[in-house]
Amino acid sequence: MAANTETDELKRVFGLPTLVIYGVGDILGAGIYAVVGKIAGLSGGLVWAAFIVAMVVASMTALCYAELGSRLPKSGGVAYFIHTAFGIDWLSTLVGWLMFCTCIVSMATLSRAFAGYVNAIAPGIPDWSIVLALFAGLTFINFRGMKESSLLNIICTTLEVSGLIVVIVVASAFLAGGGANPPVVNPNVTSTPIGWTAVIQGAALAFYAFIGFEDIVNVAEEVKNPQRNVPIAILLSLGIAGVIYILVSWLAVQVFDPATLAASKAPLLDVVARAQPKFPAAIFTIVAAFAVLNTALLNFITSSRLLFGMSREGLLPGWLGRLHPDRSTPYRTFLVILPLAIGLAVSGTVQVLAGATATLILIMFALVNLSLIAIARREPHPAGFRVPLFVPAIALVLNLVLVAFASNDSRLLGLGFMAVGVVLVVLQSGLNKGRMAG
Incomplete structure (x- = not known):
């Protein structure tokens, strides 16, 4: 019998239903459980309008991803799209780095949130030990393969949707x-004035809750019939998540006034506790913990496939682009991902860094919009899914508008990540020139 050897072919295990579940699980995740209160603090009773604005902006870029995922069904996602559009290695590497940063920061943030939920029902366990245990479990599942990861995703998605x-x-x-007449008012907090500026500011934060649909393209090489299934899964996933977000956010500000909701550390848990005091708080806490775990798992999968795809395109060292001979998983990427994610998680700074995630995503989405414009002008008649050229143009403008309404801290942190990426690009460029000279 021939010995096993490393391969560079990923297994196609996703059909349309499992891909939609993957997308819904990635989008829903921990976002709505964590940010609905903060959005209410910005947009007041119009928190649901903030989610609608964010969904409209996300939908325009989702259409762009749907076409690009149909045209270019390969791992690497945004970095691969930009490399195909412009052929500039340093730009593709930089964007890939920024996408990688969003995944790592999200994983670190979610691991701390997971530790908080665990401590709610098992107090006294050190946060760092919970973080390490979480990453050990996620690494095992990711190493085992996409079938195992998809099964856990289905279980977690079922739980988080149930919540x-x-x-x-x-x-x-x-x-x-x-029960909502009159609403409960917290005398210790003041209501936020409501206006369109407040709604758009809320939408800039609400956009964080929609992050995840773009991850679908990163597993395109593991999808059956990706030219058809990837676009459909992107749009269905975003639509399902958006409807749930809008309904939940509207109901939340009917049960609690916006100021009280904004002051809550566990807004949806508090909504359930007031609406139905007999519902066991521990059960809802466990559901929220699984929602957080699910998003962390999907960020882990995305970051590993991103590094794998960039390596195969020659944008990162080639040793990252090899798969395990038995499991067909990009296991070498774990050596890069885990130290960074764990380091951020135990440092205690992830809560501050999380605010930059949506800003980084919006900047990358703007670049994706530009990529589709460039590719569509060069190849105007694709065989698969297609959107009119004005769609990426409008999406570009909308993404930049939300960046303008993000907090100053978020923009500054985004610039910091970009500066680190520039340094890495310069170093990689120098290594490549050294190899060519040798």
């Missing part, structure tokens, strides 16, 4: 019984 259904059901019953 949001609980919010919808108990809050709806509460309102039907007249």
